[in-house]
Amino acid sequence: MDTFFIFFIELGIYLSILYLIGNRRWYIPLLIGLSTGTAVLCKWFPALVVFPVWTSGVLLMRNCPVRRLLAALALATAGCLIVVGPYLAYIHAAFPQEAAWVVRKYLLAYVDTVDAHSAPFYYYIQKTGVVFGELIYVPLLLGLYEIVRRRADWRIGTLTVWWMLPMLVFSLAETKRFTYLLISAPAFFILLSHYWRRIANWKDRGSHRWAVSLLLFLLVALPVRYSIDRITPFENRDTTPPKWSSYVKSLKDALVARNRVVVFNVEHNVEAMFYSGLTIYNFIPDETTIRRLTRNGYRVVINDDGKPGNAFTLMDQVEVLKLVPAEEQ
Secondary structure (H helix, E strand, O other): HHHHHHHHHHHHHHHHHHHHHOOOOOOHHHHHHHHHHHHHHHHHHHHHHHHHHHHHHHHHHOOOOOOHHHHHHHHHHHHHHHHHHHHHHHHHOOOOHHHHHHHHHHHHHOOOOOOEOOOOOHHHHHHHHHHHHHHHHHHHHHHHHHHHOOOHHHHHHHHHHHHHHHHHHHHHHOOOHHHHOOOOOOHHHHHHHHHHHHHHHHHHOOOHHHHHHHHHHHHHHHHHHHHHHOOOOOOOOOOOOOHHHHHHOOHHHHHHOOOOOEEOOOOOOHHHHHHOOOEEEOOOOHHHHHHHHHHHEEEEEEEEOEEEOOOOOOOOOOOOOOOHHHHHH
16 A cells, blocks of 8 residues: 555656646646545545645746646645545445544544654654665755755755655654655655766866765665665575464354354454454453444354463353464464
8 A cells, every 4th residue: 555655646746747847738737636636545644745845846936827826726636536535425424433533543643643653753864864875965955055045946946845845744743654754755866866966076176086986976875785784685584474374364264154253362363354354353352342242243253362361251152262372373
């Protein structure tokens, strides 16, 4: 899902660039909105970063009337709602409680930590050096310097907004996700290549050619070094699947005859649901949960993993089966 999320954001910004360089046909803003809406379906509101990046580029170019820009934004917003609106209407009608929980979860991600994705304020600043090399800050600072000195054109300004806006906005949020940094990856790469060529020209004018050559080398070599660390091409990897995977794959066969079944106390419950198509949780239910499920016509199955201290209640209303032993989880 992260791949599609990033793809549709970058597609939206690519279409925005087409608009900036002169393709002002009416359908381009609509396509921007459709692409952004698809990205919203992947990972919700962070995808809306496309709109401010596009708008900042138009304002920096200063060649588009405000009324035309507002009309384009309205068309893009309509395109986004065409994609997102039916989905939101459906989930709120069919699953009102779950839909409210999901929307609240993503809205509160800015003020509360979601799924233990907490990190300090400087998380994205630090990760930028890890992903793009420790010297990526050199071209970023050069771009900011030229903007302050009014030597940069609209392209450098738009690229700077592209990387700086998400970093500032998401750094202020309590929930930090590495994926959000990748939204700005093309901006980092373009600025790096642009200022790499600019720095290369210093060799012809300066006396410290060796230092410039070293800087140029490190700007490329440091990201490559991190890539090797992540890929570990020379490491022998154990590709043997864990033993618990064979157990969770067999759950569907073990419970095939049980309709409307809910399984509890399986540690790798997400993987188990993927393989079996069953509803599986990783905890032992309390009496209230058991009674509610059985009253609604569900069969409750609890995995006896053999751990000491397991306390199973309402034995007349549940099935206790040895499905996945603890040592295999």
